[in-house]
Amino acid sequence: MTLHQPNSLEARDVAYQLHPYTNARRHEEIGPIVIAKGDGVFVEDVDGKRYLEAMAGLWSVAVGFSEPRLVEAASRQMAKLPFYHTFTHKAHAPAIELAEKLIAMAPVSMSKVHFTSSGSEANDTIVKLLRYRANALGQPEKKGIISRIKGYHGVTLASASLTGLPNNHNAFDLPMPGVFHTMCPHHWREGREGESEDAFATRCAEELEALIEREGAETIAAFIGEPVMGAGGVIVPPATYWEKIQAVLKRHDILLIADEVICGFGRTGQMFGCETYGIEPDIMTLSKALSSSYLPISAVLINDRVYQPVADKSGEIGTFGHGFTASGHPVAAAVALENLAIIEERGLVANAAAMGERLQAGLAGLKDHPLVGEVRGVGLIAGIELVTDKGAKLAAQPPGSMAAKAFGLIQERGVILRAIGDTLAVCPPLIVEAGHIDRIVQTTREGLDALAASM
Structure with a gap:
């Protein structure tokens, strides 16, 4: 460490950068x-x-790092079309091809893809989509979302509210209203003495159902969960957990969001965590391994049950008033396509x-x-x-x-x-x-x- 050298990278970093997930005072002492x-x-x-x-x-x-094919894919696309947007009836080949590829890869039938730049943006977008859909269906009260203690879904105001970790809420005045957290499915930590995984899974489902009944199913739009919880401590669901959770959601007509940001594209030993655990989501969140994080890109996949009311409402209003400058960025999309090709070919x-x-x-x-x-x-x-x-x-x-x-x-x-x-x-x-x-x-x-x- 060379913080005493005023022109070192370490000293300049301490002088000029506020780091994510870092104790700022401690960083001043030790540097990066x-x-x-x-x-x-x-x-x-x-x-x-x-x-x-x-x-x-x-x-x-x-x-892996420095994969030549991804470097070349980015270079080719930069030379051809370094940027264009997807607003107001505009499109370009990389985003079209990536959307088509993701729909084909999805573990369940999906209808449309909406691109964003991070998992946080994707989950924030989903919160807005759920509100838009509820209004389109004439169900203005059905906008609540249930997440889980120790779940991780991002850091925007909305996605950090979905996240179930204290450090993502403390001093940020979160979570926002309309977000509820049910128990963490960690059998080793939360299971009772002598309680089997199956019995524990039943208790998790019963607590979820009690929460839904307490708040009123007519007020709950969706449940969000990672197939395997990542940033909450790598928590693997107990046997029968997802089967029982999905049964509760179906009984109460509540959508299921699978946050595949960490699990997606092979991490669990199958292409998606949903396949590993028999999850049938209405909405999926994808990012990270989508491009191996060489460039920022994420995707929201929605089924027809979600898309059709949203499309109807956009027709009524005259537009779907949401999107980011970099939504479906052509260079990021080109890199993602090549990354997925490598995952499959190798x-x-x-x-x-x-x-x-x-x-x-x-x-x-x-x-x-x-x-x-x-x-x-x-x-x-x-x-x-x-x-x-x-x-x-x-x-x-x-x-x-x-x-x-x-x-x-x-x-x-x-x-x-x-x-x-x-x-x-x-x-x-x-x-x-x-x-x-x-x-x-x-x-x-x-x-x-x-x-x-x-x-």
């Missing part, structure tokens, strides 16, 4: 690690230290399934570690929850301090994970190989050993 380049599953900082990026950047770089979903088995088996070997309370995951996404007391499932205080220390010790050894509360998250690129998986597991154990020795 400045990443200079990446290749495959590795990134390198400005001092030349290489790290195995076991979080795929931010749950997102499916095809069999990366199958690789995620195979390497996922190796990852889950390897991390399961950490369950005997004195600081590990639970290991959970599916495919190429996993969480390791740290504790000091296994029986009581308690971690050291203050909350999050154990995982933060473990994260630092593992990063010092050349592997980047992510600390979420007292959980270490793992989410490597879909191109990961057996040797990379083994290194992630071994380095994680070494970091945990070092943490245990320091306590």
Whole structure:
């Protein structure tokens, strides 16, 4: 770290940038690690230290860093049509082709795609779509949305309200009215003594139904959930959970939104998390691995049940008064198309399934570690929850301090994970190989050993 050098990148960063998800005062003290380049599953900082990026950047770089085909796709499109919008009956080939591709790939029948630039924008758009649709149907009260404690759906005013994490609400005066949170489906943490996964799933569904009945089904438009909760701590749903949740929603005529921002395009070992868990959504949110995050792009997929009332209302008003300058950006769309082609041509979903088995088996070997309370995951996404007391499932205080220390010790050894509360998250690129998986597991154990020795 060279913060004492006034012209260093680190010092200039501290001087000029406010970072997301960062303690600003702490950042003034320690500064950043400045990443200079990446290749495959590795990134390198400005001092030349290489790290195995076991979080795929931010749950997102499916095809790895510096993939030449994506660079070339961006360059070709930049030279041909670097920007055009999709407002007022305008279109261009990359957005048309990407929309067509996503409708064909969707795990259930979908009608239309609306492009945005991030998962947050996409989920914010969905909140507006639900209000627009309710008014179109003459149901002005049916605009409430149910999310889940520890769910993550973004950071705009609307999407952060859907998110069920305190740090996304504290000091922002959120959540906004009309958003409700039901229980987190984390069996290990929330299950009662002796309660099976199936019984716990039943209790989750019963709590959801009680919430709907308390608020009135006529006031609830939709339920939103990630197939596997990511930023809330990699929480895998218990057996029968999604089956029972969907049955409740169907009984009360409530739409289902599947937030596939993290799970989509292979992460769970199938193309979509919806396929892994038998989810049949009315609306889907896609981003991150859609372009491997080489360029910002996201998509909202809606079925005909959602589209037709929205289209009717736009005809009545004269326009659908929503959209972003970069909606369906041609360069981002071109990169996304090439990224999806690579995922399919190289069999990366199958690789995620195979390497996922190796990852889950390897991390399961950490369950005997004195600081590990639970290991959970599916495919190429996993969480390791740290504790000091296994029986009581308690971690050291203050909350999050154990995982933060473990994260630092593992990063010092050349592997980047992510600390979420007292959980270490793992989410490597879909191109990961057996040797990379083994290194992630071994380095994680070494970091945990070092943490245990320091306590």
